Every structure is written in structure tokens, then in C-alpha cells.
Amino acid sequence: MTDTSANTGINNLETAAHPENLRRVAIEPVSRVEGHGKVTLLLDENDRVHQVRLHIVEFRGFEKFIQGRPYWEAPVMVQRLCGICPVSHHIAASKAMDMIVGATLTPTAEKVRRLMHYGQILQSHALHFFHLCSPDLLFGFDSDVAKRNIVGVVAAYPEIAKQGVLLRKYGQEVIRVTAGKRVHGTGSIPGGVNKNVSAEERDYLLKDIGQMVEWSRAAVGIARQLFEQNLDLYNNFGTFKSHTLNLVRADGALDLYHGGLRARDMNGNTLLDHYDYSHYWDVIFEDVKPWSYMKFPFLRSLGPETGWYRVGPLSRVTQCDFIPTPLAEEQRKAFMAFNGGSATVATLGFHWARMIEMLHAAELIQELLNDPDLQGNDLVSTGKRQARGVGVIEAPRGTLIHHYKVDDNDQIIRCNLIVSTTHNNQAMNEAVRQVARQYIDGRKLTEGLLNHIEVAIRAFDPCLSCATHALGKMPLEVELIDAEGKQIDTLVRNG
Amino acid sequence: MSDTFQLDGASVPFEPGQTVMQAALAAGHYIPHLCYHPEFKPHGSCKLCTVKIGGRTAASCTMPAEAGLNIESDIEELNALRRTLVQMLFAEGNHFCPSCEKSGNCMLQALGYDLEVHTAGFRHMYPDRPLDASHPDILLDFNRCILCELCVRASGEVDGKNVFALSGRGITKHLVVNAESGLLKDTNIALADKAMHVCPVGVILPKRVGFSVPIGKRKYDQRPISAQALDDAPRQGDAGGSCASCEGTS
Numbered sequence: 001m002t003d004t005s006a007n008t009g010i011n012n013l014e015t016a017a018h019p020e021n022l023r024r025v026a027i028e029p030v031s032r033v034e035g036h037g038k039v040t041l042l043l044d045e046n047d048r049v050h051q052v053r054l055h056i057v058e059f060r061g062f063e064k065f066i067q068g069r070p071y072w073e074a075p076v077m078v079q080r081l082c083g084i085c086p087v088s089h090h091i092a093a094s095k096a097m098d099m100i101v102g103a104t105l106t107p108t109a110e111k112v113r114r115l116m117h118y119g120q121i122l123q124s125h126a127l128h129f130f131h132l133c134s135p136d137l138l139f140g141f142d143s144d145v146a147k148r149n150i151v152g153v154v155a156a157y158p159e160i161a162k163q164g165v166l167l168r169k170y171g172q173e174v175i176r177v178t179a180g181k182r183v184h185g186t187g188s189i190p191g192g193v194n195k196n197v198s199a200e201e202r203d204y205l206l207k208d209i210g211q212m213v214e215w216s217r218a219a220v221g222i223a224r225q226l227f228e229q230n231l232d233l234y235n236n237f238g239t240f241k242s243h244t245l246n247l248v249r250a251d252g253a254l255d256l257y258h259g260g261l262r263a264r265d266m267n268g269n270t271l272l273d274h275y276d277y278s279h280y281w282d283v284i285f286e287d288v289k290p291w292s293y294m295k296f297p298f299l300r301s302l303g304p305e306t307g308w309y310r311v312g313p314l315s316r317v318t319q320c321d322f323i324p325t326p327l328a329e330e331q332r333k334a335f336m337a338f339n340g341g342s343a344t345v346a347t348l349g350f351h352w353a354r355m356i357e358m359l360h361a362a363e364l365i366q367e368l369l370n371d372p373d374l375q376g377n378d379l380v381s382t383g384k385r386q387a388r389g390v391g392v393i394e395a396p397r398g399t400l401i402h403h404y405k406v407d408d409n410d411q412i413i414r415c416n417l418i419v420s421t422t423h424n425n426q427a428m429n430e431a432v433r434q435v436a437r438q439y440i441d442g443r444k445l446t447e448g449l450l451n452h453i454e455v456a457i458r459a460f461d462p463c464l465s466c467a468t469h470a471l472g473k474m475p476l477e478v479e480l481i482d483a484e485g486k487q488i489d490t491l492v493r494n495g
Numbered sequence: 496m497s498d499t500f501q502l503d504g505a506s507v508p509f510e511p512g513q514t515v516m517q518a519a520l521a522a523g524h525y526i527p528h529l530c531y532h533p534e535f536k537p538h539g540s541c542k543l544c545t546v547k548i549g550g551r552t553a554a555s556c557t558m559p560a561e562a563g564l565n566i567e568s569d570i571e572e573l574n575a576l577r578r579t580l581v582q583m584l585f586a587e588g589n590h591f592c593p594s595c596e597k598s599g600n601c602m603l604q605a606l607g608y609d610l611e612v613h614t615a616g617f618r619h620m621y622p623d624r625p626l627d628a629s630h631p632d633i634l635l636d637f638n639r640c641i642l643c644e645l646c647v648r649a650s651g652e653v654d655g656k657n658v659f660a661l662s663g664r665g666i667t668k669h670l671v672v673n674a675e676s677g678l679l680k681d682t683n684i685a686l687a688d689k690a691m692h693v694c695p696v697g698v699i700l701p702k703r704v705g706f707s708v709p710i711g712k713r714k715y716d717q718r719p720i721s722a723q724a725l726d727d728a729p730r731q732g733d734a735g736g737s738c739a740s741c742e743g744t745s
Binding site: 068069070072073075076077080179180181184185186187189190194195380409410411 | 593594596625626628629634702703704705706707708709710711712
């Protein structure tokens with residue numbers, strides 16, 4: 001296995017020493033991701049790689065335009081950050097607003113929210129693995145580009161494709177029942193939820209949950225089989241060591257809805273454990289770089305150069321002490337033990353870990369659906385009003401932080417969002433640089449070779465759009481061109 | 496035995512003093528409208544209720560019913576104009592339905608759906624209209640104001656408080672609060688006031704209610720506005736759509 005010790009930042013390919021004489025190749029847009037990203041490569045005349053950057057070129061700005069809005073609007077407004085994982089933002093904002101209104105959730109409210117969240121995990125993980133990534137994994141990274149898509153998967157592997165589509169559909173139905181709509185619902189509100197799950201709705205969802213658990217179990221098998229059959233490739237592809245960050249339950253269990261922060265360094269030493277996230281800024285800080293709209297978070301104790309980390313399924317599954325559902329826990333143990341633990345640090349190990357989480361989500365949905373608290377009518381609670389609220393959850397892609405300050409008139413005056421993609425920003429950059437070293441450096445470029453870089457990004461994250469908020473820091477170039485196309489003036493701001 | 500007029504080929508009975516709108520709604524015939532409210536004197540400003548009478552257009556909320564009139568309303572020519580009016584209202588303010596707590600209970604949104612307004616139609620003007628959140632229990636979001644004056648009418652005619660007024664002319668016309676500071680906290684408005692309950696859009700809101708009604712249970716989730724408006728209108732044999740404060744309609 002390649003040990004690049006990426007966190008040291010040595011030869012990191014972030015900035016070329018002499019970019020002026022280098023050839024620029026751009027992958028734009030990065031496909032099969034949500035949002036707009038591009039990768040730029042600077043190569044010399046011998047096709048040696050000197051610089052690789054993953055740019056998130058879309059600007060969202062929610063942190064700014066939510067200022068002045070009433071706080072109860074936030075959970076519905078901010079979910080528009082994304083069409084794949086709106087529930088994550090919906091719930092993270094709601095958790096922050098729970099603090100604002102001083103609420104301690106009722107059992108019904110917390111369980112309805114958990115059901116909504118795990119429905120989201122199920123649908124998003126299914127989408128990520130089956131729709132967006134399986135074409136690469138099943139056909140090969142440089143296979144025929146015309147077939148390397150979900151339509152190609154439907155033609156070649158109809159049963160796998162069907163299961164992927166129906167798993168996602170089921171997750172969306174869980175969201176519809178709990179939030180009112182499949183996408184961008186309103187179910188979670190400050191202090192609780194606006195509806196319970198009726199007996200009819202419960203029975204409707206229970207009808208198919210057994211099948212979903214079975215298909216999720218099979219999906220773990222597919223992810224494992226892919227890893228086993230291509231062991232060298234999967235072990236080494238874009239692989240690097242890094243620190244990790246995730247939430248864990250008080251007893252160390254995997255919990256994607258609530259917990260304390262756990263950070264470990266690349267050697268497994270614990271840096272933080274069960275840390276109360278309501279003061280996250282004491283341990284996490286965000287760096288800004290002039291070439292990206294996305295900020296670069298790091299652990300304060302280690303500093304901006306080496307303090308970056310990765311979040312998401314790979315961190316969560318490897319850093320929790322156990323998974324509190326039997327089938328997923330069995331799979332976690334197998335994952336950890338596989339080939340001396342090689343999958344636990346592999347970039348492509350993300351997919352296997354993701355499918356273990358999907359199985360866990362399906363098991364938990366089954367457990368929750370059998371809980372009579374879902375039919376309770378005590379939906380909302382309030383307490384002593386607070387000025388600051390922080391909500392953190394484990395979204396499908398990783399740790400998601402929402403932080404708000406609200407004034408005495410109930411208006412939001414400050415908002416900070418650190419989304420999963422932002423946490424993974426440096427790690428994704430490192431993965432694409434590692435792939436560039438392994439596959440691009442010194443070779444003639446082809447579409448298939450460039451797709452290797454996209455494969456690394458997709459392993460982390462198909463969601464690039466929700467992470468861009470560095471207002472006032474945007475690199476910007478404006479050209480004034482006359483009617484004949486002649487450049488009259490140019491203005492450049494480098495962040 | 497009341498007189499009748501013809502509306503889209505149907506015979507509509509009316510009582511003396513009723514407008515075309517009042518008689519039509521009372522008889523179960525919907526004419527799209529925004530600024531009309533059965534409890535208030537007709538205003539005639541939104542023009543959504545425009546109908547054709549003998550080839551000429553008129554606002555049905557202010558047009559007195561007369562025997563023998565032949566009126567057209569639900570025709571493509573008028574519905575196309577209504578769509579344009581709704582598009583203009585959306586473009587003139589800041590109507591972000593996706594995050595608006597009035598979604599599902601908003602007449603403008605419901606009319607948009609009912610009239611099948613599928614596109615923006617006009618370039619949005621994005622006016623700068625800061626919120627007034629100064630009152631402890633009531634929020635004013637001016638972004639959504641359509642200048643129907645229902646709050647002005649309710650506060651003046653029913654509550655006797657004159658909390659609201661319109662100021663400016665033409666495109667700069669806007670809703671203001673009648674207080675030296677211009678802030679709602681310096682008025683005597685109360686949650687129980689009529690003015691709190693007449694806004695057809697999401698301007699005047701009780702605080703901390705937000706999205707407490709789930710999707711599926713909101714007013715226009717159940718049935719389209721064309722059916723809801725008929726429920727809200729006084730039926731024939733009731734008060735005939737009049738109230739003590741409505742001049743010339745009783």
C-alpha cells in the first residue's frame with residue numbers, strides 16, 4: 001500500500017513553482033456530481049504534472065442572504081442548498097434552532113427526525129453508489145464513456161440497477177412521510193416536528209422494509225466483491241493517510257443524528273473525543289485560499305498546514321467503536337479485518353463503508369418503524385430562549401455544522417455553515433493529486449485517464465454545490481470587450 | 496324573485512345592490528381575485544377579477560350586477576391577462592415560495608397554480624425591502640406585499656387603529672406603518688386584530704408559527720383556490736356579501 005503521509009504537505013502539487021510555461025488541462029465540468037466543480041492540471045512538455053487543483057466554481061452564499069430572516073425560516077430555507085441531501089441541512093438547522101428556543105425534544109419528535117434522517121442516508125447512499133459511482137466500478141474507470149453511466153448499468157446489470165433505484169425510492173418515501181415531500185419538505189421545525197407518523201403511514205413503510213434490508217445487505221456484498229477482485233487497484237487508488245473527524249454516540253456507537261466530536265490523527269491517536277460540538281470553533285478553524293470559493297477547515301491544535309482531515313462514511317465506520325444494529329456491525333467487523341485493514345484507509349474504501357452505513361440505515365428504519373413513539377402527539381417543546389444555536393449531524397457525506405446567532409427581534413444576524421464537502425476539501429484535493437501522480441504524470445492524456453481523477457472525487461462526494469460561501473474572497477476576473485471583440489480593459493481580483 | 500345575468504353561459508341570480516363578484520360567488524361561480532374580500536368594500540385594484548361585459552372590460556368586484564348582462568370570465572383571453580398580472584406581481588416583489596411560511600396558505604401562490612403560471616415572464620425587480628421584526632409577537636415581511644390594502648382597510652374600518660397605510664406613487668408605492676418611528680412595535684396592533692387575518696400573502700405574520708402546519712394540511716393543499724373562495728364567500732340567502740363597513744353593497 002502506498003503511504004504518502006499526505007498531511008505533511010511535502011510535494012503536494014497545490015501550487016507549481018513556475019506555472020507560466022506549463023500547459024493547462026481542465027476537467028470541466030466534473031460529471032456525475034451535484035454542483036459544479038472543475039479540476040485543473042498544469043503539465044510540462046514531458047506531460048509531467050506540476051499542479052493539480054480541485055475548484056468548486058459555484059457560489060451559493062446562503063450564509064449571507066439568510067441574515068435578517070426570522071430564525072424559524074432557517075430549516076426550510078437552508079435545505080435549498082442541495083437537492084440530494086436537503087434533509088441534512090433541514091435537520092442540522094433545526095437542531096441549531098432547538099438550542100435557540102431552548103427545547104429538549106420529545107421522544108416522538110426525536111424519533112420522527114431520526115427516521116427522516118436515516119431515510120435520507122438510505123436514499124443518498126443508494127444514489128451515490130448505484131447512480132453516480134457504480135458505472136466506474138462495474139465497467140472500469142477508462143471503459144467506453146458512452147456506456148459509463150446509469151443507463152449502461154441498467155442494460156448490463158438490470159437487477160443491480162433496479163435495486164439501486166428502488167432503494168433510493170424507498171428512502172425518498174420515508175422522507176415524504178416524515179417531511180411532507182420527497183425533496184424540500186417542512187417536517188422538522190424549531191423544537192420538534194410538525195407531524196407524527198400515522199399508523200397507516202407506518203404500515204405502508206413497513207411493507208417493504210424487509211426487502212430494503214436484504215438489498216442493502218447485498219449492496220455491501222457488491223462493494224466488498226469489487227474491492228476483493230481488484231485488490232491492488234482499490235488499495236492504492238488515490239490512497240493517502242489523513243486525520244479523521246466524526247460524531248460518535250456517548251457509548252462510542254455510530255450515530256448519524258447526534259453525538260460528540262471524535263477526531264483521530266492518521267496514526268489512530270485520539271485528538272478529541274465526545275467533544276461538545278456547541279463550541280466547535282474552539283477546535284476547528286477555516287482557512288481561505290485565493291483559488292477556491294470553498295474554505296479549508298483544519299483542527300486548531302495541529303494548524304492549517306497539517307490539521308486537515310477527512311469526514312464521511314470511511315471515517316465514521318472506522319472510528320466508531322461499534323454499529324448498534326446487528327447486520328451492519330457484522331459487516332463493519334469484516335471490513336475492519338479485511339486484508340489487514342487495508343480498506344479502512346483506501347479512498348475507494350469509502351464505497352464499502354458507505355454501503356455498510358446504508359445497511360445500518362435500513363436496519364434502523366425498521367427498528368424505528370416498530371416504535372410506538374412515532375404515533376405520539378407531543379411534537380414540539382420550548383424552553384429558555386438562547387441567542388446562539390449550533391446543530392451538528394452526520395450527513396451522508398460527513399459531518400455537517402450549522403451555527404446561527406439570533407437577535408432579540410428573532411432575526412438571524414450570523415450564520416456559519418461547514419458542510420461535509422468543505423471538511424473534505426483538502427482531502428479531496430489530496431486524492432486527486434495522488435491520482436495525478438499515479439496515473440497522469442508522464443503519460444499522454446486520454447478521457448479515460450482524466451476520468452480517474454473524477455473517480456477519486458466521486459468516492460468522497462457527489463455534492464459540491466453546498467459548500468461555497470467564502471463571500472468577498474472570490475477570485476474574479478472581469479474583461480471589457482468592445483463590439484469587435486477587442487479587449488479594452490481587464491480587472492483581476494485574486495481573493 | 497331575483498333578477499339574473501349571464502356568466503359564461505350560466506344564469507346567475509342577484510339581489511339589488513350586489514356586485515357581479517358577490518352574486519357570482521354566492522351562486523357558486525368563481526372569478527379569480529386577490530384584493531377582494533367578502534367582508535370589505537371592494538377595492539378594484541388588483542384587476543384579477545376583470546371580466547368582459549358586452550365586449551368591454553370591467554372589474555367584477557366593483558361592477559354592480561344588472562339584469563340581462565352577458566358576462567364572460569373563464570375565457571382564455573382573460574385568463575392569459577390574469578396570468579400576466581400574476582407574473583407581474585411575482586416580479587415586482589420578492590416572492591420566494593420555497594422558504595415562505597405562507598406557502599400552501601397564500602392566495603397569490605394558489606392563484607399562480609390555478610391559472611397555470613409556469614414561467615416568471617418578467618425580469619424580477621428584487622426590491623430592497625427590509626423586514627420589520629420590531630414587534631415582540633408580529634413580523635412584517637414587506638417583500639411579499641401586493642398592495643391590496645386589505646390590512647389598511649381592516650385596521651381602519653374594523654380595528655379602528657389605522658396601523659397601516661400606503662405611501663409613495665407608481666412603482667415606488669409601498670406599505671408603511673403609521674408610527675413616528677415607522678416601526679410596528681410603536682403601534683397598538685394586537686394578534687387578535689382583523690388586520691392580522693386578512694393578508695392574502697405572507698406580509699403580516701404572527702411570530703414563531705412558521706411551518707407548524709405540515710404539508711398536506713395547509714389550506715390550498717386540500718383543494719384549489721377556486722373551490723376555497725366559494726367556501727369563503729357568503730352564500731345566497733346569507734348577508735349577501737355585505738358588512739356594516741361596506742358602503743353601497745347592502
